[in-house]
Amino acid sequence: MDIVQEVEEVKKELLDLILKHLKENKIEAEKAQELARDFLSVLPIKDQLDLLNKLKNLGEKYPEAEKVYLDELQKASDEKRDLALSQMSQLIKQGNIEGAIATAKVLTENQEQI
Numbered sequence: 001m002d003i004v005q006e007v008e009e010v011k012k013e014l015l016d017l018i019l020k021h022l023k024e025n026k027i028e029a030e031k032a033q034e035l036a037r038d039f040l041s042v043l044p045i046k047d048q049l050d051l052l053n054k055l056k057n058l059g060e061k062y063p064e065a066e067k068v069y070l071d072e073l074q075k076a077s078d079e080k081r082d083l084a085l086s087q088m089s090q091l092i093k094q095g096n097i098e099g100a101i102a103t104a105k106v107l108t109e110n111q112e113q114i
Contacts, residue, residue: 006072007045010055013068014039021064035062048076081107 018036021027027035038061042054052072059066084107091100 003045003047003051006048006051007043010051010068010072011039013071014065017064017068027064031062035065038062039065052076 014036018027018032022029022032035058039058042058045051045054052069055065055069055072059069084103088100088103091097091103
């Protein structure tokens, strides 16, 4: 998914979350407006890392938005893992076991940083 589509999906998720919390009286209308305004103020988003950083900051300020950040972080982690596994598979098929091991090490190091 490209970043434009991802940002649109995040907008929808955030709006759904705000509406849900308003209906459940978990957030006041004024705070909900502020959350939406703060998210829109960080647009445009350059890339996946930029999106994650901005969502993390938003989640730190608004606990209601933390779920969206965690969901996006999980998606990014899954994408990286899937890409690494695909690369490892190709390297193994080519007989490049050392390359596959190196890719696995990088994947493991990246997982530990998250």
